[in-house]
Amino acid sequence: MTTGPCPDYLALVARSADGSIAPAESERLDEHLRSCDACRAALDAQRDVRAWLVARPALAASPDLFVKVRDALEREARGPLGVDYRRWAWRLAPIAAAVVIAAAWDVSTTANTASTASAYSDVPVTSVLFSGDVSDDSLLSVLLTSSPDATLADYLKEREQ
Amino acid sequence: MAWRAGSGDPDRMDPDTERVSRARRGDVDAFAELVRAYQDRMVNYAAALVGDAADAEDIVQEAFIRAFRSIRRFRGDSLFRTWLYQIVTNAARTHRSRRRLRPEDTTGAPSNDDREGPPPLRDPGDLEAQIVLRDRLDRALSALPDDLREAVVLRDVEGFDYREIATMLGIPMGTVESRIFRARERLRALLTASAAGATR
Numbered sequence: 001m002t003t004g005p006c007p008d009y010l011a012l013v014a015r016s017a018d019g020s021i022a023p024a025e026s027e028r029l030d031e032h033l034r035s036c037d038a039c040r041a042a043l044d045a046q047r048d049v050r051a052w053l054v055a056r057p058a059l060a061a062s063p064d065l066f067v068k069v070r071d072a073l074e075r076e077a078r079g080p081l082g083v084d085y086r087r088w089a090w091r092l093a094p095i096a097a098a099v100v101i102a103a104a105w106d107v108s109t110t111a112n113t114a115s116t117a118s119a120y121s122d123v124p125v126t127s128v129l130f131s132g133d134v135s136d137d138s139l140l141s142v143l144l145t146s147s148p149d150a151t152l153a154d155y156l157k158e159r160e161q
Numbered sequence: 162m163a164w165r166a167g168s169g170d171p172d173r174m175d176p177d178t179e180r181v182s183r184a185r186r187g188d189v190d191a192f193a194e195l196v197r198a199y200q201d202r203m204v205n206y207a208a209a210l211v212g213d214a215a216d217a218e219d220i221v222q223e224a225f226i227r228a229f230r231s232i233r234r235f236r237g238d239s240l241f242r243t244w245l246y247q248i249v250t251n252a253a254r255t256h257r258s259r260r261r262l263r264p265e266d267t268t269g270a271p272s273n274d275d276r277e278g279p280p281p282l283r284d285p286g287d288l289e290a291q292i293v294l295r296d297r298l299d300r301a302l303s304a305l306p307d308d309l310r311e312a313v314v315l316r317d318v319e320g321f322d323y324r325e326i327a328t329m330l331g332i333p334m335g336t337v338e339s340r341i342f343r344a345r346e347r348l349r350a351l352l353t354a355s356a357a358g359a360t361r
Binding site: 011013015020042048052053054056057061066070072073074 | 197200201203204205209217222226229291294295317322323335338339341345346349352
């Protein structure tokens, strides 16, 4: 009956076959191999395969691979608009910052108006008659310019325009 | 010119630092220099993983583009070449998983060449013999599971040490040793069994 190599020595056998075993480990393995046929056979097999693979002729890249990769890199660098955005990014940064600030200011202003109007979308315009904190002038203006079934939001929108 | 990594040492200075630094700032020429420096070894590595020279070139082209896109995220925690090998390994895995879905794929199947017995050591003067030898070895490698093949190719074909292989594959050193042992064991069987069968 044949048995396989000893599990405790597999790593040492693998390393011994490719010459990367430490001296102390090598001595330990040699001691073991003197009494273990299975590990000796495994070491021979490992050495054979190692020798075949080391002797495998290396394959070089074809001459046009570099050209293809280089072209692809140029396309990548230019981006979808055909502009080398990596090189231009720092030059466009101040413009981008100005656009962001302007957009933020505009959004903030619009949001204030919109949020005020939307808060009164369900409030009838006649409710101002029962509000204690509306001036007489405002009360008169609301009553003269709004229809009775309008909402307070409609009145505020008209006044904005 | 063909290339072998020799003994890799992750602790040593990265020889690519300067070119990587320029490439991170968007310098295409710097990255192209890296491509020129590594294209041969990457094609050789990819061919050993997928067993086909044309597929290897496609994988390497894709891997270089992926590397270029993500070079800003490369922090230099490992050597640049280690990082590049990881990208090629992943691209090859993706390629193989796609190919496994194709019914016409025959890579890894025994061929008539496998009946010639154990491969002879290289005769540097005979180009045709070299191609046949490489084809036989790559075909046997293709019959291994991905994890075993990657470990043994990085060690015996590319010449990396166990520690750098562990870093590249993201596995413990003991697992690297185990995978290399089992890969060689299976390759030995693959490369000799068919020859024994043919002589019966």
